[in-house]
Amino acid sequence: MELGWLLWGAAVLLLLHVLMGLSPAVNFALRIGFYSFLCLLASALTAPVCLLVNGGRTVKNMRIIRAVVRTFKYFFGLRFEVKGLENFKVEGPAIIVSNHQSILDMMGLMEILPDNCVQVAKKELMYAGTVGLIIYLGGVIFINRKSTTDAKMVMAEVAKSMTADNVKVWVYPEGTRNCTGDLLPFKKGAFHIAVQAQVPVIPVVYSSFTSFYNPKTKLFTSGKIKVEVLPPIETKGLTSDDVSDLTDRCFHTMRETLFRLSGRPSESKKSS
């Protein structure tokens, strides 16, 4: 009986191996399917642990989630090369902004996530099965992207509470996934919060995934991701009139860093 199960297991693995070799599209679908399955399964197993250890929705659960998600990279042959972690060591709360390329970003996020840090997420993720449950338990802040008024109200609450609760807040200022090797224009929500709360902005940049992951060409292989945590940008004394400048400054610094980390000539060098 046990030998029978082993043979079936081996046959399934062999079949998957053959299917993945057949076409990039099958390989891509199977790998993304496996990633989603892993997220759903790990969330289902981790949620009771979070509830038992911390009793409910709290940022403390992020430590448990982080430990679990950090193991995922081994399944996909991904390596992270991280620089600048010391820039997270600012006293008290801060806004962290980073580029957002894919659902795979959860691995890069958890690789460097500082303690007491929650993310801002679209509210639809709350309904992503067990993943929604674990995100809820981790204290993630949900916004309704379809209503600017609602989103702004939630962001204003975040600005008020982050200092009292001493949490860092991680925002993806592009507001959506973008796997083109460049940045989308930044939305200003993160920078409004930083100015309202008078807390620093810490930019984080992940190198482009396009050499190993590209949904358009169905590419998904193993690869290395360079990550750089940049020095904090102070906002003390800034007012709402300065938000546009702050956003631009952050955008240009992050774009330069993205191009450098991805081995792509920067715009200024190209034109000279």
Ligand SMILES: CCCCC/C=C\C/C=C\CCCCCCCC(=O)SCCNC(=O)CCNC(=O)[C@H](O)C(C)(C)COP(=O)(O)OP(=O)(O)OC[C@H]1O[C@@H](n2cnc3c(N)ncnc32)[C@H](O)[C@@H]1OP(=O)(O)O
């Ligand atoms: C154990 C196994 C686990 C398995 C799973 C693994 C890990 C999971 C665990 C945890 C991790 C969860 C992480 C989830 C990440 C999910 C990421 C996302 O969902 S990204 C999408 C959501 N995020 C965002 O959209 C953030 C960026 N967007 C913004 O900041 C936007 O500005 C906005 C606040 C949403 C509003 O957007 P909208 O398009 O409606 O409007 P505009 O941006 O055009 O702004 C209009 C206008 O208003 C001004 N504005 C904006 N915000 C504010 C503010 N807070 N206060 C005042 N004014 C504001 C803005 O400047 C514009 O005015 P103007 O044009 O004059 O400048």
Ligand SMILES: CCCCCCCC/C=C\CCCCCCCC(=O)OC[C@@H](O)COP(=O)(O)O
């Ligand atoms: C009973 C309901 C079953 C629901 C099944 C859900 C299946 C999907 C489950 C797991 C997939 C892994 C998700 C990991 C979390 C990824 C977070 C993320 O990266 O969200 C994208 C969001 O930032 C921006 O969204 P858009 O680019 O604007 O779109």
